Structure formats: C-alpha cells, structure tokens
C-alpha cells in the first residue's frame with residue numbers, strides 16, 4: 001500500500017477512462033493514497049467494469065464524452081477537487097473513424113473541461129500522447145520542439161492539450177499535460193480494442209507459437225511500465241507545478257527484436273519469433289527525452305523491462 005497523499009487524502013477525484021488500462025491502475029493508486037471518493041466516467045467501449053471490481057469508495061458512471069448528455073457530467077463533477085482526464089478514442093482503436101475520434105477527444109474534452117471549471121475543480125491532469133509529436137524518426141522527443149501530429153488522433157491529443165490550457169485560463173484551475181510513450185503492463189487489453197504487441201506475444205507463446213516480428217524488428221520504441229506511468233501521473237497532480245507539458249517515457253530505445261527476445265525469455269518457452277512483412281513502422285524511432293519531467297516532477301521510470309514483462313506475463317497467465 002502506498003503512503004497517504006496530503007493533496008489527495010479526503011478528496012473527491014474524478015477519473016475519465018478509469019475502467020481502462022492505465023485509468024484502472026490510477027484509481028487503485030488514488031484510493032490507496034486516501035482519496036475519499038473516486039468517480040469514474042467511462043463509456044465502457046474499451047474499458048471493463050471488472051478492472052474496478054475490487055476497489056472501495058469508487059463509483060462508475062457509464063457516460064460517453066462527446067456524445068451523451070452533459071447534464072450528467074455536471075452532476076458527476078459537483079464537489080470534485082481534482083480531475084484526471086484519460087478517456088480517449090485511441091489511434092489503433094479508431095483510426096478509420098476520424099469523426100468518432102474528434103467527437104470524443106476534442107468536443108468531449110472541451111465540454112468536460114468547461115464543466116470541471118464551473119464545478120470548481122482545482123487541478124486537472126490531461127493525458128496526451130507521443131502521437132502529438134507526429135514524427136517517427138530522429139532524436140528523442142523534446143517538449144520544446146514544435147509538435148506536428150500526422151494522425152487525427154495526434155491532432156485530437158494536441159487539441160486536448162490546448163483546450164486544457166484554455167479552460168485553465170478561463171476558470172483559474174491548475175493543470176499539467178502528460179505525453180505518455182508506450183505504456184505496458186497488466187490489464188492492457190480487455191474486451192474490444194487494440195491489443196498490445198506485448199500481450200499478444202505472450203498469448204501466442206502460451207498457445208505454443210512464437211511471436212511475430214514485422215519487418216526487420218529494428219523499430220525502436222520507449223516502453224514505460226504502468227506503475228511508473230501512474231506514479232508520474234500522481235506526481236503531476238501532487239507537485240506544486242502547473243502549465244507543464246511533460247514526456248512520460250523511460251528515455252530508453254528498445255528495438256522490437258530486443259523486446260521480443262525479452263518476452264520469450266520471460267515466458268521460459270523455446271519458441272523463436274517468426275517474421276511478417278514490414279509495415280509503416282519500418283525504421284521508426286519513437287523515444288522520449290525524460291529530462292524535463294525528472295527536473296519538474298522529480299520522476300524517472302524505474303521498473304526494468306524484464307521485471308515489467310514478468311509482471312505482465314504473470315497477469316496474462318492468471319487472466320486466461
């Protein structure tokens with residue numbers, strides 16, 4: 001159990017997307033830190049009630065941001081001191097439905113933040129994405145560079161960042177924006193939606209077949225374990241800083257070949273990967289520069305990849 005948090009203890013906190021992967025871990029951490037009440041707003045399109053089943057002092061409100069009547073949201077936000085906004089249509093889930101992405105991530109975010117301001121919420125943490133940067137090669141992403149998103153999802157996340165800053169100015173609340181890199185860990189996939197390459201590879205190994213590597217496997221990504229990402233997300237609320245845009249990544253570039261080797265090692269199976277055709281990720285590098293986050297939040301990712309994968313594998317085995 002984590003230590004109580006002075007800022008969070010005794011408060012009502014709203015978490016959008018709380019039934020999903022990262023959100024459900026965040027809810028557990030908030031309750032462990034003494035939140036009086038956590039209210040989750042989730043459409044349940046990708047999330048799962050079961051992710052929250054064991055948590056006390058938690059209310060789940062089924063609500064689709066950008067689509068459902070906002071009156072309900074105003075009721076949910078009444079009396080809330082803090083808001084973590086994680087609900088989103090993600091790139092891999094809905095890239096063929098740009099209107100859905102824009103409704104949820106832009107219109108839904110604008111309405112939510114406006115109502116949060118009116119309700120007197122004191123601080124908001126908005127979860128953005130590496131997709132806000134757009135580029136897929138070159139040096140580690142730096143928060144000072146000009147974002148040039150190349151997907152509707154990335155555009156919607158950048159819009160969400162600006163909407164958060166706008167609502168904060170209008171209503172006088174504090175906020176921080178977190179650009180997550182590739183977060184992984186238990187509960188990553190439930191129900192429909194995009195299944196992470198890590199979970200998919202473990203499931204293949206358990207079924208007696210090797211993981212699939214697309215192309216030469218030299219794509220390099222920045223993996224961050226979910227507990228580390230949650231610590232950073234809490235720090236973004238707890239630290240007395242506002243208006244910051246921060247990368248949440250390990251700063252380490254891991255190739256898909258290295259990742260898959262580690263996955264096979266963790267599983268203890270003697271099943272080498274097979275190769276599939278190259279896709280758009282061929283030759284890509286997507287890694288964060290984590291230095292600003294370390295300076296501003298005093299946070300760095302600490303979970304070694306092998307350990308995070310072992311915990312994820314234990315969950316995949318238990319979840320079957």
Ligand SMILES: NC(=O)c1ccc[n+]([C@@H]2O[C@H](COP(=O)([O-])OP(=O)(O)OC[C@H]3O[C@@H](n4cnc5c(N)ncnc54)[C@H](O)[C@@H]3O)[C@@H](O)[C@H]2O)c1
Nearest residue numbers: 017020021022043045046047064065086087088104129183
């Ligand atoms: N997982 C990652 O590696 C990663 C990387 C970058 C950014 N992010 C961001 O982090 C946040 C959480 O991601 P996750 O991986 O936990 O995703 P997830 O899909 O597991 O969780 C998102 C939750 O939001 C809910 N949701 C979607 N649209 C909604 C809407 N219109 N109204 C209400 N609820 C809605 C879903 O049902 C789901 O429970 C998202 O904002 C995502 O863009 C995640």
